[in-house]
Amino acid sequence: MRLKDKVALITGAGSGIGRQTALLFSREGAAIVAVDVNEKAAQETVGMIKNAIAVKADVSKAADAENMVAQAEKKFGKLHIVFNNAGIMHGKDDDAVSTPEDVWDLTMDINAKGVFLGCKYGIPAVKRAGGGSIINTASFVARLGAATPQVAYTASKGAVLAMTRELAVIHARQNIRINALSPGPLKTELLMNFLNTEEKKQRRLVHVPMGRFGEAEEMAKAALFLASDDSSYMTGAEFLVDGGITAAYVTPE
Numbered sequence: 001m002r003l004k005d006k007v008a009l010i011t012g013a014g015s016g017i018g019r020q021t022a023l024l025f026s027r028e029g030a031a032i033v034a035v036d037v038n039e040k041a042a043q044e045t046v047g048m049i050k051n052a053i054a055v056k057a058d059v060s061k062a063a064d065a066e067n068m069v070a071q072a073e074k075k076f077g078k079l080h081i082v083f084n085n086a087g088i089m090h091g092k093d094d095d096a097v098s099t100p101e102d103v104w105d106l107t108m109d110i111n112a113k114g115v116f117l118g119c120k121y122g123i124p125a126v127k128r129a130g131g132g133s134i135i136n137t138a139s140f141v142a143r144l145g146a147a148t149p150q151v152a153y154t155a156s157k158g159a160v161l162a163m164t165r166e167l168a169v170i171h172a173r174q175n176i177r178i179n180a181l182s183p184g185p186l187k188t189e190l191l192m193n194f195l196n197t198e199e200k201k202q203r204r205l206v207h208v209p210m211g212r213f214g215e216a217e218e219m220a221k222a223a224l225f226l227a228s229d230d231s232s233y234m235t236g237a238e239f240l241v242d243g244g245i246t247a248a249y250v251t252p253e
Protein backbone atom coordinates (compact mmCIF):
# COMPACT_ATOMS: atom_id res chain seq x y z
CA MET A 1 0.00 0.00 0.00
CA ARG A 2 1.57 3.21 -1.17
CA LEU A 3 -0.37 5.67 1.04
CA LYS A 4 -0.49 3.75 4.31
CA ASP A 5 -1.23 6.05 7.31
CA LYS A 6 -1.56 9.09 5.05
CA VAL A 7 -4.45 11.55 5.08
CA ALA A 8 -5.54 12.94 1.71
CA LEU A 9 -7.93 15.81 1.01
CA ILE A 10 -9.41 15.74 -2.51
CA THR A 11 -11.53 18.55 -3.95
CA GLY A 12 -14.09 17.77 -6.62
CA ALA A 13 -14.31 14.31 -5.03
CA GLY A 14 -17.96 13.86 -5.99
CA SER A 15 -17.30 13.09 -9.64
CA GLY A 16 -14.78 12.21 -12.34
CA ILE A 17 -11.10 12.40 -11.48
CA GLY A 18 -11.74 13.34 -7.84
CA ARG A 19 -14.00 10.38 -7.15
CA GLN A 20 -11.73 7.86 -8.87
CA THR A 21 -8.75 9.26 -6.99
CA ALA A 22 -10.60 8.95 -3.66
CA LEU A 23 -11.31 5.27 -4.45
CA LEU A 24 -7.71 4.54 -5.47
CA PHE A 25 -6.06 6.47 -2.61
CA SER A 26 -8.35 4.65 -0.18
CA ARG A 27 -7.35 1.25 -1.63
CA GLU A 28 -3.72 2.36 -1.13
CA GLY A 29 -4.35 2.94 2.59
CA ALA A 30 -5.11 6.66 2.89
CA ALA A 31 -7.84 8.25 4.97
CA ILE A 32 -9.90 10.44 2.66
CA VAL A 33 -11.44 13.89 3.05
CA ALA A 34 -13.83 14.07 0.09
CA VAL A 35 -14.62 17.71 -0.64
CA ASP A 36 -17.22 18.93 -3.09
CA VAL A 37 -19.67 21.80 -3.50
CA ASN A 38 -22.18 19.03 -4.24
CA GLU A 39 -22.47 17.49 -0.78
CA LYS A 40 -24.62 14.58 -1.91
CA ALA A 41 -22.04 13.58 -4.52
CA ALA A 42 -19.22 13.79 -1.95
CA GLN A 43 -21.24 11.61 0.42
CA GLU A 44 -21.80 9.05 -2.34
CA THR A 45 -18.04 8.83 -2.82
CA VAL A 46 -17.55 8.38 0.92
CA GLY A 47 -20.17 5.62 0.85
CA MET A 48 -17.93 3.66 -1.53
CA ILE A 49 -14.87 3.61 0.76
CA LYS A 50 -13.73 3.11 4.33
CA ASN A 51 -12.18 5.71 6.63
CA ALA A 52 -13.45 8.81 4.87
CA ILE A 53 -15.48 11.96 5.56
CA ALA A 54 -17.39 14.22 3.21
CA VAL A 55 -17.01 18.00 3.52
CA LYS A 56 -19.16 20.46 1.62
CA ALA A 57 -17.05 23.35 0.36
CA ASP A 58 -16.99 25.81 -2.48
CA VAL A 59 -13.25 25.99 -3.14
CA SER A 60 -13.54 29.58 -4.36
CA LYS A 61 -14.63 30.74 -0.87
CA ALA A 62 -11.85 31.31 1.68
CA ALA A 63 -13.99 30.34 4.68
CA ASP A 64 -14.94 27.04 3.01
CA ALA A 65 -11.33 26.26 2.07
CA GLU A 66 -10.16 27.02 5.60
CA ASN A 67 -12.93 24.82 7.02
CA MET A 68 -12.20 21.81 4.77
CA VAL A 69 -8.60 21.75 6.01
CA ALA A 70 -9.74 22.23 9.63
CA GLN A 71 -12.20 19.33 9.26
CA ALA A 72 -9.42 17.10 7.92
CA GLU A 73 -7.15 17.83 10.90
CA LYS A 74 -10.03 17.57 13.37
CA LYS A 75 -11.09 14.13 12.12
CA PHE A 76 -7.74 12.54 11.27
CA GLY A 77 -5.20 14.64 13.24
CA LYS A 78 -2.97 15.32 10.23
CA LEU A 79 -3.04 16.17 6.54
CA HIS A 80 -0.33 14.90 4.17
CA ILE A 81 -1.84 15.15 0.68
CA VAL A 82 -3.95 17.91 -0.87
CA PHE A 83 -5.34 17.32 -4.34
CA ASN A 84 -6.69 20.66 -5.60
CA ASN A 85 -8.76 19.14 -8.36
CA ALA A 86 -12.20 20.83 -8.42
CA GLY A 87 -12.82 22.78 -11.59
CA ILE A 88 -15.47 23.93 -14.02
CA MET A 89 -15.77 24.39 -17.76
CA HIS A 90 -18.57 26.88 -18.52
CA GLY A 91 -20.84 26.42 -21.54
CA LYS A 92 -20.57 30.16 -22.38
CA ASP A 93 -16.76 30.20 -22.20
CA ASP A 94 -15.63 31.15 -25.70
CA ASP A 95 -13.24 33.66 -27.30
CA ALA A 96 -12.35 37.03 -25.75
CA VAL A 97 -15.04 38.87 -27.67
CA SER A 98 -17.90 36.52 -26.78
CA THR A 99 -17.12 35.31 -23.25
CA PRO A 100 -19.26 37.16 -20.68
CA GLU A 101 -17.28 38.86 -17.93
CA ASP A 102 -19.12 36.93 -15.22
CA VAL A 103 -18.14 33.62 -16.87
CA TRP A 104 -14.50 34.73 -16.84
CA ASP A 105 -14.77 35.70 -13.15
CA LEU A 106 -16.52 32.47 -12.10
CA THR A 107 -14.03 30.28 -13.98
CA MET A 108 -11.01 32.09 -12.54
CA ASP A 109 -12.55 32.04 -9.05
CA ILE A 110 -13.04 28.27 -9.00
CA ASN A 111 -10.19 27.00 -11.19
CA ALA A 112 -7.39 29.41 -10.22
CA LYS A 113 -8.37 31.07 -6.93
CA GLY A 114 -9.70 27.72 -5.71
CA VAL A 115 -6.22 26.22 -6.10
CA PHE A 116 -4.66 29.27 -4.42
CA LEU A 117 -7.00 28.90 -1.43
CA GLY A 118 -6.38 25.15 -1.26
CA CYS A 119 -2.68 25.92 -1.04
CA LYS A 120 -3.15 28.87 1.33
CA TYR A 121 -4.80 26.68 3.95
CA GLY A 122 -3.47 23.28 2.88
CA ILE A 123 0.26 24.04 2.88
CA PRO A 124 0.44 25.05 6.59
CA ALA A 125 -1.43 21.84 7.50
CA VAL A 126 0.92 19.68 5.43
CA LYS A 127 3.83 21.48 7.08
CA ARG A 128 2.38 20.69 10.53
CA ALA A 129 2.22 17.01 9.46
CA GLY A 130 5.96 17.08 8.69
CA GLY A 131 5.60 17.32 4.92
CA GLY A 132 3.74 15.78 2.03
CA SER A 133 2.47 16.33 -1.48
CA ILE A 134 0.22 18.94 -3.07
CA ILE A 135 -1.23 18.19 -6.51
CA ASN A 136 -2.98 20.84 -8.58
CA THR A 137 -5.09 19.86 -11.58
CA ALA A 138 -4.20 21.92 -14.64
CA SER A 139 -4.91 20.81 -18.23
CA PHE A 140 -3.28 20.23 -21.59
CA VAL A 141 -5.17 23.33 -22.80
CA ALA A 142 -2.70 25.50 -20.88
CA ARG A 143 -0.13 24.50 -23.54
CA LEU A 144 -2.02 24.58 -26.83
CA GLY A 145 -4.27 27.10 -28.53
CA ALA A 146 -7.59 25.87 -29.90
CA ALA A 147 -9.90 27.28 -32.55
CA THR A 148 -12.79 25.96 -30.43
CA PRO A 149 -11.86 28.34 -27.62
CA GLN A 150 -12.54 28.44 -23.89
CA VAL A 151 -10.45 31.46 -23.07
CA ALA A 152 -11.30 31.69 -19.36
CA TYR A 153 -10.73 27.97 -18.77
CA THR A 154 -7.44 28.01 -20.67
CA ALA A 155 -6.19 31.09 -18.79
CA SER A 156 -7.22 29.58 -15.44
CA LYS A 157 -5.19 26.44 -16.14
CA GLY A 158 -2.17 28.51 -17.19
CA ALA A 159 -2.44 30.22 -13.81
CA VAL A 160 -2.46 26.83 -12.07
CA LEU A 161 0.77 25.81 -13.81
CA ALA A 162 2.55 29.08 -12.99
CA MET A 163 1.35 29.05 -9.38
CA THR A 164 2.41 25.43 -8.94
CA ARG A 165 5.97 26.13 -10.08
CA GLU A 166 6.39 29.14 -7.79
CA LEU A 167 4.93 27.48 -4.69
CA ALA A 168 7.03 24.37 -5.32
CA VAL A 169 10.21 26.43 -5.26
CA ILE A 170 9.17 28.28 -2.09
CA HIS A 171 8.37 25.10 -0.14
CA ALA A 172 10.97 22.72 -1.60
CA ARG A 173 13.11 22.63 1.57
CA GLN A 174 10.13 22.02 3.85
CA ASN A 175 9.56 18.47 2.63
CA ILE A 176 6.50 19.67 0.68
CA ARG A 177 6.37 18.73 -2.99
CA ILE A 178 3.95 20.60 -5.25
CA ASN A 179 3.21 19.37 -8.77
CA ALA A 180 0.58 19.88 -11.44
CA LEU A 181 -1.34 17.10 -13.14
CA SER A 182 -2.35 18.01 -16.70
CA PRO A 183 -4.96 15.62 -18.06
CA GLY A 184 -5.76 15.32 -21.73
CA PRO A 185 -9.39 15.20 -22.91
CA LEU A 186 -11.33 12.80 -20.68
CA LYS A 187 -14.56 10.91 -20.81
CA THR A 188 -15.92 12.68 -17.71
CA GLU A 189 -19.06 14.77 -17.28
CA LEU A 190 -17.09 18.00 -17.46
CA LEU A 191 -15.91 17.51 -21.05
CA MET A 192 -18.76 15.36 -22.35
CA ASN A 193 -21.24 18.10 -21.33
CA PHE A 194 -19.14 20.59 -23.29
CA LEU A 195 -18.58 18.36 -26.34
CA ASN A 196 -22.26 17.50 -26.43
CA THR A 197 -22.56 16.21 -30.01
CA GLU A 198 -20.79 13.35 -31.78
CA GLU A 199 -19.39 15.85 -34.28
CA LYS A 200 -17.79 17.93 -31.50
CA LYS A 201 -16.34 14.78 -29.90
CA GLN A 202 -14.82 13.65 -33.21
CA ARG A 203 -13.40 17.12 -33.86
CA ARG A 204 -11.47 16.85 -30.59
CA LEU A 205 -10.47 13.20 -31.05
CA VAL A 206 -8.81 13.95 -34.39
CA HIS A 207 -6.04 15.65 -32.39
CA VAL A 208 -5.42 12.81 -29.94
CA PRO A 209 -2.77 10.39 -31.26
CA MET A 210 -4.25 7.53 -29.21
CA GLY A 211 -7.63 8.23 -30.84
CA ARG A 212 -9.67 7.97 -27.64
CA PHE A 213 -10.66 10.02 -24.61
CA GLY A 214 -8.85 9.28 -21.36
CA GLU A 215 -10.53 7.77 -18.32
CA ALA A 216 -10.74 9.34 -14.87
CA GLU A 217 -9.12 6.16 -13.46
CA GLU A 218 -6.03 6.85 -15.58
CA MET A 219 -5.71 10.30 -13.95
CA ALA A 220 -6.17 8.75 -10.50
CA LYS A 221 -3.14 6.51 -11.16
CA ALA A 222 -1.10 9.56 -12.15
CA ALA A 223 -2.26 11.39 -9.02
CA LEU A 224 -1.19 8.37 -6.94
CA PHE A 225 2.31 8.62 -8.39
CA LEU A 226 2.47 12.32 -7.47
CA ALA A 227 0.98 11.76 -4.01
CA SER A 228 3.26 8.89 -3.04
CA ASP A 229 7.00 8.61 -2.42
CA ASP A 230 7.31 7.14 -5.93
CA SER A 231 7.70 10.76 -7.10
CA SER A 232 10.04 11.75 -4.24
CA TYR A 233 12.46 13.75 -6.45
CA MET A 234 9.71 15.57 -8.33
CA THR A 235 8.49 19.07 -7.50
CA GLY A 236 7.39 22.09 -9.51
CA ALA A 237 6.73 19.79 -12.44
CA GLU A 238 3.83 19.28 -14.79
CA PHE A 239 2.78 15.66 -15.22
CA LEU A 240 1.12 15.50 -18.66
CA VAL A 241 -1.16 12.49 -19.05
CA ASP A 242 -2.82 13.33 -22.31
CA GLY A 243 -2.88 10.48 -24.86
CA GLY A 244 -0.10 12.27 -26.72
CA ILE A 245 -2.14 15.34 -27.66
CA THR A 246 0.56 17.87 -26.75
CA ALA A 247 3.18 15.89 -28.68
CA ALA A 248 1.18 15.80 -31.89
CA TYR A 249 1.68 17.80 -35.07
CA VAL A 250 -0.06 15.35 -37.37
CA THR A 251 -1.93 12.39 -35.91
CA PRO A 252 -2.15 8.87 -37.38
CA GLU A 253 -4.94 8.23 -39.94
Ligand SMILES: NC(=O)c1ccc[n+]([C@@H]2O[C@H](COP(=O)([O-])OP(=O)(O)OC[C@H]3O[C@@H](n4cnc5c(N)ncnc54)[C@H](O)[C@@H]3O)[C@@H](O)[C@H]2O)c1
Pocket: 011, 012, 013, 014, 015, 016, 017, 018, 035, 036, 037, 038, 041, 057, 058, 059, 060, 085, 086, 087, 088, 110, 137, 138, 139, 140, 182, 183, 184, 185, 186, 187, 188, 189, 190, 191, 216
Ligand atom coordinates in the same frame (compact mmCIF):
# COMPACT_ATOMS: atom_id res chain seq x y z
N1 LIG B 1 -12.44 16.13 -18.17
C1 LIG B 1 -11.43 16.59 -18.87
O1 LIG B 1 -11.33 16.36 -20.08
C2 LIG B 1 -10.35 17.37 -18.18
C3 LIG B 1 -9.19 17.67 -18.89
C4 LIG B 1 -8.19 18.41 -18.29
C5 LIG B 1 -8.39 18.87 -17.00
N2 LIG B 1 -9.52 18.56 -16.32
C6 LIG B 1 -9.66 19.08 -14.95
O2 LIG B 1 -9.80 18.01 -14.05
C7 LIG B 1 -10.51 18.46 -12.89
C8 LIG B 1 -11.63 17.49 -12.58
O3 LIG B 1 -12.46 17.41 -13.70
P1 LIG B 1 -13.45 16.20 -14.00
O4 LIG B 1 -13.31 15.90 -15.44
O5 LIG B 1 -13.26 15.12 -13.00
O6 LIG B 1 -14.84 16.98 -13.79
P2 LIG B 1 -16.23 16.59 -13.14
O7 LIG B 1 -17.17 17.64 -13.59
O8 LIG B 1 -16.55 15.15 -13.39
O9 LIG B 1 -15.94 16.76 -11.57
C9 LIG B 1 -15.68 18.02 -11.00
C10 LIG B 1 -16.21 18.06 -9.56
O10 LIG B 1 -15.85 19.34 -9.02
C11 LIG B 1 -16.97 19.81 -8.27
N3 LIG B 1 -16.92 21.27 -8.18
C12 LIG B 1 -17.22 22.17 -9.15
N4 LIG B 1 -17.09 23.41 -8.67
C13 LIG B 1 -16.70 23.30 -7.39
C14 LIG B 1 -16.42 24.24 -6.37
N5 LIG B 1 -16.54 25.56 -6.58
N6 LIG B 1 -16.03 23.78 -5.16
C15 LIG B 1 -15.94 22.45 -4.92
N7 LIG B 1 -16.20 21.52 -5.84
C16 LIG B 1 -16.58 21.94 -7.05
C17 LIG B 1 -18.18 19.31 -9.01
O11 LIG B 1 -19.33 19.31 -8.18
C18 LIG B 1 -17.73 17.93 -9.46
O12 LIG B 1 -18.07 16.95 -8.50
C19 LIG B 1 -10.97 19.88 -13.20
O13 LIG B 1 -10.08 20.80 -12.61
C20 LIG B 1 -10.88 19.95 -14.70
O14 LIG B 1 -10.70 21.26 -15.18
C21 LIG B 1 -10.51 17.81 -16.87
